[in-house]
Amino acid sequence: MPKIDLDAIEPALGCSYPAPYDQPLARRTARDVGAAGGLTDFVAIHVVLPPGCWSSQRHWHEGEDELVAVLSGEAVLIDDHGRRPMKAGDVATFPKNDGNGHYLINESDRDCILIGVSLPERSLVHYPDIDLLWSPETGETHVDGTPY
Template sequence: MSIPQRPIAVLAADVASRDRPSAYPEPFASRMRGRTKRVLGDLFGLQNFGVNLTRLEPGAVSSLRHVHSRQDEFIYVLEGELALHTDEGLTRLSPGMCAGFAAGRDDAHRLINDTSGVVLYLEIGDRSQGDQASYPDDDLRAHLIDGCWVFSHKDGRPY
């Protein structure tokens, strides 16, 4: 078996965006319009953590508001301004600012581009097997099984 060729370095903006805009099932996936992810970590064969260069158009959101049971997440704003939406409310973020979300915290989060400009940020998260995500504002929960998210209603019915 041959080992796939991996680049040594790339210009992040030149990496093709992810084909599927969202892993969420409908009706949630369509709420991710205006979000584009360039999956950088996979390009280099990273297995322990992922890195995405994410672009939010005006009015777009990063995700549904959520928490992870095992996955730590970190974001670093490169361009534009946006709102970090947590249980505490909205916090303004601008270029050079960062935020982290430790696994197991009950403070759900998402990013909202509530401006008229484009936002660009890096998101980094680990790939802890057995991770679960909960969504306090939506009838949704997720389980990471064999590297894939499996979604269900809060009562356990599958989507």
């Protein structure tokens, strides 16, 4: 497969979280480079976080490992172990079902570009700081299972 042309992939702006949980991600752009290249075994997403933007709400997956690599700029990884700066070339991994909620926030004054890799979501995703649970059967619900 030839080199992926990022400009040829329509970026998705923001996220699908219900309000008000979508606000910290409103300016985030994501491009599914894996799908654009014909990949089907795993997901690879190219993400741009403008200053002040979050990668996601703090979350963890029951059944999917995740890997995030910072390509340029910098962000702060926030998880159950605290805050750690990440810069271009840094990689973070999140084993499935470890219960360690995580996300990145761009606290710098320039864009942070990263790539995230995982399996397609097929299990519960937990959001420990907010009233949100994602399931492959129901999508986003309140933690008690009632729909948004």
